[in-house]
Amino acid sequence: MASNLFDLNGKTAVITGGNGGIGFGMAVGLAEAGANIVIAARNETKTSESINRLKGMGTECEGIQVEVTEESSVQQMVSKTIDRFGSLDILINNAGIGIRKLPHEYTIKEWNKVVDINLTGAFICSKEVYPHMKENGGGKIINIGSMTSIFGLDWAVAYASSKGGIVQMTKTLAVSWAKDNIQANSILPGWIHTDLTQGLKDNFRDRYDHILTRIPHERWGEPNDLAGTAVFLSSKASNYVTGVSIPVDGGYTSF
Numbered sequence: 001m002a003s004n005l006f007d008l009n010g011k012t013a014v015i016t017g018g019n020g021g022i023g024f025g026m027a028v029g030l031a032e033a034g035a036n037i038v039i040a041a042r043n044e045t046k047t048s049e050s051i052n053r054l055k056g057m058g059t060e061c062e063g064i065q066v067e068v069t070e071e072s073s074v075q076q077m078v079s080k081t082i083d084r085f086g087s088l089d090i091l092i093n094n095a096g097i098g099i100r101k102l103p104h105e106y107t108i109k110e111w112n113k114v115v116d117i118n119l120t121g122a123f124i125c126s127k128e129v130y131p132h133m134k135e136n137g138g139g140k141i142i143n144i145g146s147m148t149s150i151f152g153l154d155w156a157v158a159y160a161s162s163k164g165g166i167v168q169m170t171k172t173l174a175v176s177w178a179k180d181n182i183q184a185n186s187i188l189p190g191w192i193h194t195d196l197t198q199g200l201k202d203n204f205r206d207r208y209d210h211i212l213t214r215i216p217h218e219r220w221g222e223p224n225d226l227a228g229t230a231v232f233l234s235s236k237a238s239n240y241v242t243g244v245s246i247p248v249d250g251g252y253t254s255f
């Protein structure tokens with residue numbers, strides 16, 4: 001019976017930025033657990049490729065173009081999901097970007113861009129799904145933080161600030177919406193091979209290798225390493241878990 005705790009059949013999950021990297025790794029995990037999947041991102045070519053891969057697994061899925069910083073675009077993402085699947089049970093706020101520069105090199109425009117997508121975008125999506133989840137009797141919100149939710153990083157002032165904000169936003173949503181049976185939690189991925197970190201591997205090999213020496217599992221993570229925790233936080237197995245941030249990092253934060 002324990003496996004039923006993680007069953008997502010009949011549930012619909014929206015994953016922002018789910019057309020690649022960590023988002024797609026989590027989408028595959030949720031699909032394998034039975035969920036219908038909405039991939040919501042900007043690049044339509046990447047999105048249709050990811051949808052084709054999910055369809056190949058037999059998953060009911062839909063690609064929706066969204067710009068997470070625009071309320072009207074997010075409203076359409078929510079209404080299209082409900083029109084297609086009848087409900088929106090799980091939201092994964094995964095869309096994110098980084099701009100690698102030292103704090104004193106940052107322009108305000110760059111700062112705003114990172115914070116708008118990573119933090120404000122997650123807030124807009126959460127705010128827009130709330131009325132529906134409330135009416136539906138509950139829901140799950142999973143926000144994607146980072147190791148920089150915990151640690152400082154010299155070239156990531158806006159990114160780290162946005163990811164620190166994700167942890168506090170998660171706690172506040174959890175406290176505010178517990179009475180509506182909505183659980184809000186964060187996943188803090190460690191160092192994961194994706195497009196976002198490819199430049200680090202290619203151009204800053206000393207950093208890449210230094211990070212590796214600090215990972216007790218002795219390898220960088222892969223997008224599918226996030227799938228299990230995403231399924232747990234999406235399922236009834238986590239119905240009494242809210243407001244927490246779970247590192248999925250091969251032991252990096254414990255070292």
Ligand SMILES: NC(=O)c1ccc[n+]([C@@H]2O[C@H](COP(=O)([O-])OP(=O)(O)OC[C@H]3O[C@@H](n4cnc5c(N)ncnc54)[C@H](OP(=O)(O)O)[C@@H]3O)[C@@H](O)[C@H]2O)c1
Pocket residue numbers: 016017018019020021022023040041042043044046066067068069093094095096097117121144145146147188189190191192193194195196197
């Ligand atoms: N890789 C790591 O080591 C690592 C570690 C910790 C946390 N994270 C976090 O994990 C999440 C996924 O990152 P990733 O590493 O998988 O990188 P990624 O492959 O670059 O994924 C980021 C996704 O966000 C989407 N996106 C960006 N801006 C958007 C916007 N304004 N509106 C809608 N979608 C947008 C992108 O799709 P489009 O371009 O099609 O919109 C892309 O699919 C991010 O929040 C990142 O900060 C990554």
